[in-house]
Amino acid sequence: MKFLAARDGEPAPGTVALFGAPFDATVTYRGGARFGPARIREASYGLEEYSARLDASLADVPFVDVGDLDLAHGSPARAVDEVARAAAGLARRGAVPFMLGGEHLLTLGAVRGLAEVYPDLAVIQLDAHADLREDWMGEPLSHATVMRRVSEIVGAGSLFPLGIRSGTAEEIAWGRAHTRWPRDGQDLAAQARAAAAAAAGRPVYVTIDIDVLDPSAAPGTGTPEPGGVSFLDLLAALDQLRGLRIVACDLVETAPPLDPSGRTEVTAAAICRHVLIGWFGGAGGGAF
Numbered sequence: 001m002k003f004l005a006a007r008d009g010e011p012a013p014g015t016v017a018l019f020g021a022p023f024d025a026t027v028t029y030r031g032g033a034r035f036g037p038a039r040i041r042e043a044s045y046g047l048e049e050y051s052a053r054l055d056a057s058l059a060d061v062p063f064v065d066v067g068d069l070d071l072a073h074g075s076p077a078r079a080v081d082e083v084a085r086a087a088a089g090l091a092r093r094g095a096v097p098f099m100l101g102g103e104h105l106l107t108l109g110a111v112r113g114l115a116e117v118y119p120d121l122a123v124i125q126l127d128a129h130a131d132l133r134e135d136w137m138g139e140p141l142s143h144a145t146v147m148r149r150v151s152e153i154v155g156a157g158s159l160f161p162l163g164i165r166s167g168t169a170e171e172i173a174w175g176r177a178h179t180r181w182p183r184d185g186q187d188l189a190a191q192a193r194a195a196a197a198a199a200a201g202r203p204v205y206v207t208i209d210i211d212v213l214d215p216s217a218a219p220g221t222g223t224p225e226p227g228g229v230s231f232l233d234l235l236a237a238l239d240q241l242r243g244l245r246i247v248a249c250d251l252v253e254t255a256p257p258l259d260p261s262g263r264t265e266v267t268a269a270a271i272c273r274h275v276l277i278g279w280f281g282g283a284g285g286g287a288f
């Protein structure tokens, strides 16, 4: 099953190429994110192609759905390599890779692949957790270390963490000292606006960890963290990134088996639709 309104055909230059990365082998609390891609696609058919908020339709967005990667479930290093190869391949064709996770570690692969094609890559991260640990019980490759590894590829000064409300004292201090940490007291939209101003003109990778949302909006995720933003607050922040040169993005950590109500996968599908139309649809106005 393809995502709602995906076009047929190969990823051509200028098209968004959605791909699934079903993998959750390094999660430290609750699994299930490997079921994210299939369930988000399924949930997308509960939505309209037309976004009333954006006054534009998914049908006008040039995007294809190239299906899921076949990832080595027990091997994080190989899974990251596979994602890197796939993302770089799509980017070299001029397409915009859009990864549906899967766990957050896979962002490391996608960023690694994109940085081969776009050396000046900036990374904007919307997330509850800093994910800046040096290691997780000695393991360098983990969803808890992913943004630290990403910073080693693009440079910590090219990493913009937004919405972070959880981490160790060391992670937060490191993030404040080395990354483009937001100013205190800004809401998520203001953080995104500042990041967009700083990253303007550069190729940008945007990673959205669904746990940036409050668990009341997205309970189906491996590491829920109370105190997050609402769905509409997240959309307002994502809207601040319109106009950036977004060369790839992802939405990760949706774990449908952890949410019997099904609202997390619907919310994830709605975020996908909003991003596809808002960032890549050439939508003119809309009620932002």
Ligand SMILES: [Mn+2]
Pocket: 104, 127, 128, 129, 131, 143, 209
């Ligand atoms: Mn994360």
